[in-house]
Amino acid sequence: MGENMGEEVKKNESWDARWLTIPEFADAVPLNLFHKEQVQPSVEGRKTAEFQNVHVFVRGYFTLERAQKIFCKITADDHYKAYLDGAFMGEGPAAAYHTKYYYNVLELGTLAAGEHVLALHLYYQGLVNRVWNSGDLRFAFAAELWDEKGKEIPVSFCFLKTDCYEGETVGYETQFLENFDSRKYPYGWKNTGFDADGWEKPVPAVWADYTLTKQPTEMLSYMEYQLGTIKLHAGNEHPLEPTKLHSDAVQPLEPAKLEHKCADHNGHIHQITPSVIRQDPDGSMLLDAGEEITGMILLTAEGKDGDQVKLFYGEELDGKGSVRYDMRCNCCYREIWTLADGRCEFDPYDYKGFRYIKIVPDGGVKLSDIRFLVRHYPMGESLCELKTEEKTLENIFRICKNTVRLGTQENYVDCPTREKGQYLGDAVVTAHAQILLTGKTDMLLKCINQFAQTARVCPGLLAVAPGGLMQEIADFSLLYSQLLLLYYRFTGEKETVDRYYGIADGILKHFSQYAREDGLLEQVADKWNLVDWPENLRDGYDFPLTRPVVAPGCHNVINALYIGAMETQNTLAEICGREMPYQTKEIKKAYRNAFYREKTGILADSETSSHAALHSNVYAMYFHLLPKADEQKILTFMEQKGFSCGVMLSYFVLRVFAERGQYDTVYELLVNEGEHGWVNMLREGATTCFEAWGKDQKWNTSLCHPWASAPVPILIEEIAGVHIDAAEKDGYYWTPHIPEKIREFRLCVPVKGKKIIVEKKMGEEYAVIREDKE
Secondary structure, X not given: OOXXXXXXXXXXXXXOOOOEEOHHHOOOOOOOOOOOOOOOOOOOOOOOXXXXXXXXXXXXXXXXXXXXXXXXXXEEEOEEEEEEOOEEEEEXXXXXXXXXXXXXXEEEEEEOOEEEEEEEEEEEOOOOOOOOOOOOOOOEEEEEEEEOOOOEEOOEEEEEEEOOEEOOEEOOOOEEOOEEEHHHOOOOOOOOOOOOOOOEOOEEOOOOOOOEEEOOOOOOEEEEEEOOOEEXXXXXXXXXXXXXXXXXXXXXXXXXXXXXXXXXXXXXXXXXXXXXXXXXXXXOEEEEEEEEEEEEEEXXXXXXXXXXXXXXXXXXXXXXXXXXXXXXXXXXOEEEEEOOOEEEEOOOOOXXXXXXXXXXXXXXXXXXXXXXXXXXXXXXXXXXXXXXXXXXXXXXXXXXXXXXHHHEOOOEOOOOOOOOOOEHHHHHHHHHHHHHHHOOOHHHHHHHHHHHHHHHOOOOOOOEOOOOOOOOEHHHHOOHHHHHHHHHHHHOOHHHHHHHHHHHHHHHHHHHHHEXXXXXXXXXXXXXXXXXXXXXXXXXXXXXXXXXXXOOOOEHXXXXXXXXXXXXXXXXXXHHOOOOOOOOHHHHHHHHHHXXXXXXXXXXXXXXXXXXXXXXXXXXXHOOOOOHHHHHHHHHHHHHHOOOOOOOOHHHHHHHHHHOOOHHHHHHHHOOOOOOOHHHHHHOOOOOOOOOOOOOOOOOOOOOOHHHOOHHHHHHHHHOOEEEOOOOOOOEEEOOXXXXXXXXXXXXXXXOOEEEEEEEOOOOOOOEEEEOOO
């Protein structure tokens, strides 16, 4: 491993791991679940129930002859949670395809001489969904310990397969509920001194076909909030000791300013204020986290064998003031915890998206030590903040920032409830916001790479990656090059653009099979033609977007995206020093001939329709597909339409106006008080952005959906005027457009390891920009 393990583990190196599994999976033949969405996989004899929702506890014993600093290389499929002598150390790896699977490196710290236990809670979900690459019979783990000089520390493993977690699935077969049975749970198994008599030895996973690489992103960060106490722990390379702030029980937690240093990430922690809304005579409690969170509830209870505690989670309250646990997003979060005699701890595994929880104990059960555990990718609260006397604008930024924080888990998830999947189109908006909020591009690069890997299934790429569910959306594939362009703008890494250039070009070649003589696409049949979602927010788009195969004919949006992808590919070619691959003059003419209506001066939805949806005009303007002389009428049309669209398209609408200098329109759209806007979300009690403009504008609205976070990049770049550009000497250029009506404005944003502040003070006409020296 080299002379200095501490340096070696920071490299993105491969690892020839010794994979272990349990006997039930020893003779597994991994299933190939990759297939085009419209082609059913030829998988026979798939094992189901007994190979789903598998929880396994592993104890790894090791002895140190002297005190020394120890590192752990670790991975598992589907997932692990790691503990050292009972203390939580982290979880992972981030979901990935087996051909480029991730491992983590944990710095366990300097350990004393003597015996220690590395405890692992392993999980194999066994479902085919957007979360993990599961259901393929790959269940195994690998863990090796090393000292800082590169000497391996021997570890002896044993395991117990447990059935203390049971429950039905929720969402789109997204996760299992966890009806937790303390009578079956071996309390103390994570600690030294536990009697593991009867535990079995794991066996080699001879079938293991993984290619391993170090996870390229930081591991998750965590915060525990107790009613009166807050605990801070990192769960990655730099574990921290718990910090006690308050001791008063059953009182709202006052926000506290703490410096959080985690994986080279500095910044104040975002605070929530959990509280008890109501405590009834029967002992039940209604708790409020204060805002939407991603995580779980932890609690302790004391009762007798067979007593139960019922748990109801929800994103909102119902009309009677109780938790709406059968949530509108298609998740029914109702769980039962069965107690053993005496004092028991509730130990959930998977995370949920929720705000409220009702806890209903049986008579005689005493509850204590109730905590909310919040998890997400690290994001320092003070790195990027907006303060202004225009509180509507400040609150819009706040809910968008909250959403991006919670929606950036180990991937960019579309929502933390129903799907938990990384969608390509969603990532265009989420990644732009997340980079500005954190100053980091590692998650975006991983996203770019994982979608590139789906070219093995289809050169036109999948819409979700990673994950076992094969879903294809034409619109999203044609936006892949936008991710590359975004990454280049923030990093200036030409070699990265060049590495994925062929993937982006392969997408265009795939879609060209549907091109007719004039170059326009007709009936792109192998992928869902989305236009927008949900259907009722397509502004009456006049073309039958049937599924699984779209109707015959030539419609606008797919062609605007196709030609736009050509233009973007030309830009990527220029960055890489390649020849321009696409001459777009003629296909732009064909596009205008097919869709432009001379009588109205706007673009129609199809070549046979006279109806003009907002969508048919936005992408054409975004990609500059028309002569400038055509633009003014379309801009007027778009201004009249406002947000006659879903929340994701708002990102493109706002950028169209900003690129043409119409900043007053940008601001008015941001703060508009109609039913289609972020103000409407705030009116409906949002603490995070919704999947649609209002709770009832979709039949299964998620109340935490990062594809609605367009105000983050728009406010930072177009209003405050901080444009991150790696080509600039300071890493950015500044062109502010803060409306005159805003008298006080202060926004900070991370740039190249610095914090840049744009500030307009009361009574001053102009804003100033400076580097934060605090």
